[in-house]
Amino acid sequence: MSISWLPKHGLLTALISLTIGQAMAAAPNLSLTPWAPNLVVDAIALLPVDLGPERLAASERDGLLLLDVQGKELARLKGSFSSLDSRAAGQHVLVASLDNARQQALLVSLDPAKRSWGQPVYLPTRDYPVNGLCLYRDEASNLFLFLVGEEGKGEQWLVGNGATLNPQPQRVRGLPLPPSAQFCQVDDGANQLVVNEENVGWWAYPAHAEADVTRTPVAMREPFGEIKQAAGAMALVPGGIVALDPKAAQLHLYQQQGERWAAQATLALPGMKEPENLALRPTAKGLQVLLRDDDDGRLYQGELDWQATPVPLAPVLANVKAISQSDPVGRQGDAADDPAIWIHPQQPALSRVLGTNKKQGLMAYDLQGKLLQELPVGRLNNVDIRPNFKLGQQTVDLAVASNRDHNSLSLFSIDRTSGELREAGEIPTPLKDIYGICLFQPASGEIYAIANGKDGTFLQYRLNAPNGSVQGELVRQFKVDSQPEGCVADDQRQRLFLGEEDVGVWAVDARADQPATLSSVIKVGAQLQADVEGLALYQSATQDYLVISSQGNDSYVVLDAEPPFASRGAFRVGLNAAAGIDGASETDGLEVTSANLGGPWSHGMLVVQDGRKRMPEQTQNFKFVPWAEVTKALKLP
Template structure:
């Protein structure tokens, strides 16, 4: 790598910070007839690819090198390399470029700082021919790199702290020609050769489904697929395979309904390239200028200037960091489901996290996430714990889980050391048992609520006599569609039930004071279906209801008393320092306001992670300290 150092003013930090405060949305209005056509500096026009940085410098790719030039065209540094194109992202104090070396097939992430090039990190050597790479900066401002092979095998990497960490593997179309990411909408665009353009979620914790943007006929509006793509704000520019038309497409509803807002054609553009190459854009005040490379004349042609406007910056959902994670499930696929917390009576750091495995049984973990027990008792779904239960023949700590093979409630005894053993089962008569939660009335004993996928909710009284358990059904309720998560506020005898598609219901947990179900949190703007895990945090001043909003991979907080005010929501992201990924598609969760020692003085939230990444693996559970949540949402 050949570099040369030059004196250079450092402006990245303030220009990038200013840019982050303003979100630009493109309109489809082209520049007026009296406006001059957008132009590029002469030293850019002959490049294979280019990007202008926020401080005005230019990155130029030619046949044999990548170069950094000042706004006036003075070369600041360069490196010898052959590549077809490259991508760039900027942080507060440096820029990152990524390209595929045509000779070695190595992906080169190049750090650009103080007018120098430096290899940010080395990625493993490619095992198959590479076709494309593109960068993405997430909501945490972490740098990601997508690498796509001609076979369609793709990988997503995080490039931070001079390290490359594999986040996940992806299955993309074979012969994917190129990729681009719109950071604002967190959309990964992939151009499948001879077929068209697909949209994926760039956020690794999102669902891996794809949506069609523009496909070839008869599946879409393109004649033979797409030749080139370029991500724009809230949309994408697509050059058709013939190189004769450019369409600007935007999504109107969650990347599913794509609409062409504007088209530019060779027929109406006098300077249209004879042999079209790639698309690029340059921002100027109030404009985003689109250029198309003419590969025959080896120059860039101005296509149009799009008017840009300042749009309000939407409040970002806080992204919090997990402090620990459990060991992975021993079964792949959808296995982990629901956690529960048992607190050690003398040493809180010796407490245990119980977690269900829908393919195997019950797992027990310590506060560092190490598995201490596996009870292979069949397909368990939900689990809940109560401690210091007053029975006729003594006091004990109990966990109860739903068993989907025999549709029973499985009762587990927990001894003073946190060791768990099965002691009994109670048949429910349900056809498809699902969720459960426990209620410890002030009068003593234990009660359980258990639901079925058809909406039936049963209320059981659990009794123990001479160390033998039995159950008596007290009542039955019905919800219109499928419930699962539920939680009881023991002190106030309030039962919260989650109906996956509609929201959270409330009723009285005391059978002697039964009340009609009331919908207190609806699926809508803040809460997204499926509504999954529910838990209660009993703080010194307030009690909060925590709900897993599975549809947008977030966690919503409400006051647990009328009027059940919405307090905010958050997501769980990467803890790069500890090598822990975020969480997504959370089924069950549990929270406690008790102190669990260093790092969890104000309590702990435990959530199921539907997709284990960094790297890919079997599902597990993540631990988050409550203090972080309270600070982010300004909870008293």
């Protein structure tokens, strides 16, 4: 028997949905023939490209099956299974499915050449029914499993890396999904998850573990779109989606165009009453297709002569890993903001990381991230440190933070032996909405605080405390056109770098008696994406680098700290599965030092604020990264 959708000899013509009113040159054709009539399966899949022509099936009755092109069984994993997805892992295939008897999701390795299944790895039992699942591999070869549950419950789990499955899967995050979702698929290259909502349409979500939870409609049901009755299973190809309307027995083709999806064609599936499962694999001429009719369980195979146009993808950035992280801050929401590193003058291993909580105050952590001190002095935003400040008759190290409760500068002394923080006073400012702060200490040893407000105003204060009471003398004022925040001073070259969030980074003379002439360092663009946030300097005997938080794409840009400020590349802080530390995203402030702090920090340390704490999901915190990892990732000299 042959079912054909070919526009000739009176056969049914494919129904075409035109893109933005423009007629296509030719309608896509889909030719199907029945396949493996004696098979009783619940889900089907094709092996990943280059691993052979065989197929996969999940059956409630017969288990997980490896089948040849005629449907003959080649290997079986006994049990009762439903739902199915796979990814290549070298010459093996990693397969995900649902064990119906145990009501658990599982991962198992398959060797197609030897026709043998490995030992399954199970996810913990969930407290909700799991309707479907799909796999996702990110740019660092981490393998994740998405679970689609009832009543809008969804989860993302870390299940492996490269060709290896983790013996203990780790929950990364919860994901609110549509209440009637059953199917999902991920385009790994585009980091895009697509989920169905049966009575509404198909939705696209960012799949990356550090991504914000947002969704974009792919296609909607009538009267808002061209879907006649229901949004069912889908399969993704680069730049395109092929999706089923099971109740109308139609196949929809969509091409991605920027941030929206354009309908390319709608193909009728006569003879099929409820096409439920769909699997695709690219061929030279189009797509190899497998379909299952849930009404009678029959399977069909064929060719679809349609190819989506791949869309440009974001460049793949190097990943580095944090090896420790701070305790989560004590406030919910957007709380943690800016770190600073205090270096112990005699015992570097006893150095501390300070961090602001803009809903509470100032925190101090050891190099393993344990909270040592908490000073609830108000909504502190940014913080910076300089050594050897004369506080009356004492010599202390000084931390200064921008206090948004009082539009002031909050000063803290740091005991040079114990590292203990103490409040040292407050300096009022005329800023109406104080934001960022950084310190400048020229060779003369005096310390200047440079604060900014959201209106673009910068105020430079000379700090002193001859009688033990801190004072601030306003010595310079200048302005940028829009909202700034991050800034850092190069004490050696007497240069100030400042970030204008939607514009880029500027350099200006840091000396109070010099004109504040702005010179562009880097503009917002493809590499540095708004908002421009934290700025820090890595300064060594041989090379100085400016490190910038590119918040718009969750990355960090490294430039030479001297003109012409050449770019050395960009990187992301990815998850560290072995240590159970998630990656960093939506970073506000950061800090870096080249000082040898011992152990993994012998070549310096990078600290970044993490705007989305995951694995497990908690309040925000700070991630600690060995600078040696950045050097290696970017191949720095």
